[in-house]
Amino acid sequence: MTGLDELLSSAVQWIGSNLLVDTVRITLPATGDPVYNPDTGQNEYPPGDVLYEGPGAVLGDAGQSRITVAPDAGQMWVGETTSHYRLLTPLAAPIAPKDAIVTVVAVHNTANLALLGRSWTCQDPGHASTVEVVRTTPLDQNRDARST
Template sequence: MAGLDAALAGVTAWIGDNLLIDTVRVTLPATGDPVLNEATGQLEYPDGDILYEGPGAVQGSAAQAEISAVPDHNLPWVQETTSRYRLLTPLPAPIPPKDAVVTVVAVHDPAHTGLLGRSWTCTDPGRAGTVEVVRITPLDQLRTGAP
C-alpha cells in the first residue's frame, strides 16, 4: 500500500526529529566477577557489552494501573514497586533483549537531567508489529542503579 507506506515514512521521520532526541545506551548485563576499586573501597562490576547507543527516549507511564507493588520474599507487607517505563528507539536499532540494561547518556535540554544516572532493565524484548513507526520496549527501573 503505497499511500500507507508514505504516510508511515512521514510519521517515522517526525518521531525521529521530535521524540528520539536524547542519547540512550542499551547493554547486556555484566557477567564478570566484581573487582575491588582500591580508590573507593567498593566492588565494581565490569561493564556489559553495548548493543546500541544512539537516538532514543525513555518515557514514564502516566497510568497508575501500570505501577504494581511486589512483596519481598521475607516480608509480610509490600515494600517495593515496579516502575513502568518504555524505551523508544528507531526501527533500524537492534531489538533489545529481555534483561538488557538501558541508560540515558545525554539529554537534549540541560534542564531535563532527571533521567541521567538512572538505569532500567528490559522486561521483555522490544515489541514488534506489522505496522510500526518506532520500536517500543517495556522497562522497569532498577532499584539500585546500574549493575
C-alpha cells in the first residue's frame, strides 16, 4: 500500500503546516483543595499536570448552532448547554483523556486572539481509527472559572 502511505504522509505534513498552527496545552484537571493566594485574595486550585503542549487547533463544529441540553436530576432544566468543539493534535501527541483541560496558549495570527483565555474539557478520549492523519478530540467549552 505504498501509494496510500505516501498520500497519508503528504496529508499529515499538509495538516501540520496549515491547520496545527496554534499552540495548545492539555492538562489533567487539578486535584486537591484550593489554596489561598494572598496576592489575589482568592482561593485558587493548584495547576494540573501538563500532558502535552505543542502544535494544535481548536475548531468549532460545523453544526455549532445546534444546542444540546439535558435535564438534571435535581432541576427541571439544566442551566448550561453543550458546545461542540474539536481539538486537533498531531498523531505523535498523547491521546487526551476524558475530562482533561485544553487551553490555547499561543495563536499564529495575533489579530485573532479569541481563543486565548478560554478553556475546554475533553468530552471523551481522543478518537482513534484505522486510517488517521490527525488526532481529533471532542471538546466542551468551560464556563466555570475553576476550570480555566
